[in-house]
Amino acid sequence: xxxxxxxxxEYISELPEDRKQPIMKLRESILKNLPEGFEEVMSYxxxxxxxxxxLYPDGYHTNPLLPLPFxxxxxxxxxxxxxxxxxxxxxxLFNWFVSEYPKHxxxxxxxxxxxxxxxxxxxxxxxxxxxLVAKMTTEQWINIYxxxxxx
Numbered sequence: 398x399x400x401x402x403x404x405x406x407e408y409i410s411e412l413p414e415d416r417k418q419p420i421m422k423l424r425e426s427i428l429k430n431l432p433e434g435f436e437e438v439m440s441y442x443x444x445x446x447x448x449x450x451x452l453y454p455d456g457y458h459t460n461p462l463l464p465l466p467f468x469x470x471x472x473x474x475x476x477x478x479x480x481x482x483x484x485x486x487x488x489x490l491f492n493w494f495v496s497e498y499p500k501h502x503x504x505x506x507x508x509x510x511x512x513x514x515x516x517x518x519x520x521x522x523x524x525x526x527x528x529l530v531a532k533m534t535t536e537q538w539i540n541i542y543x544x545x546x547x548x
Contacts, residue, residue: 433535480511
């Protein structure tokens with residue numbers, strides 16, 4: 398579910414009441430732990446965290462006018478989603494997250510390639526998400542991205 402909101406605060410204000418607090422807490426966990434250099438933007442109709450063109454002028458390979466995406470959060474129809482490109486691209490980070498998740502949440506991890514789905518909005522592991530966000534710098538993300546996409 399994409400939004401036409403221009404800012405994260407506008408995005409949150411448009412959400413159903415039961416989704417506002419969890420998205421605000423998720424955003425807070427990300428902003429508190431986001432390594433220097435990443436920037437919060439609206440991206441693909443979601444709240445996004447990107448490597449800005451000032452740090453990576455090449456931008457995103459599918460559209461170089463866009464900054465390099467890293468994380469997005471969104472309120473979808475049946476869940477809250479966290480999209481983390483680093484988890485999709487780095488097996489070590491993926492394995493760490495999968496092994497840590499059960500220590501924080503009793504329900505089974507619901508995850509696709511880069512998408513972590515939280516169907517029970519009362520069981521979002523905010524501290525774990527903060528640790529996940531802190532584990533990859535802009536430089537590390539750019540290096541992983543370039544190895545995968547630059548020839």
